[in-house]
Amino acid sequence: MIYRENWQPLFFAAIGSAPFERGDKTEGFVQLTANADGELAEIHDRRPLVMTQEGSKALAAS
Secondary structure, eight states: OOOOTTOOOOEEOEEEEOGGGTTSSOOEEEEOEEEOOGGGGGTOSEEEOEEOHHHHHHHHHO
16 A cells, blocks of 8 residues: 555645547546656556645646
8 A cells, every 4th residue: 555654645746637528528637647656666667646736736727
């Protein structure tokens, strides 16, 4: 299990759009990633880009 030491929520960076933004019924998203490091690099070359709560609010507002 992956979690923060203080058990607070994790915020992952992603870019997406809702169907009404394009005029069709297709929706989706792309999760932003970074190079894996430490023990994670032993099993995978990428990791989700984790943000602070403030960073996620700023991304959502942009």
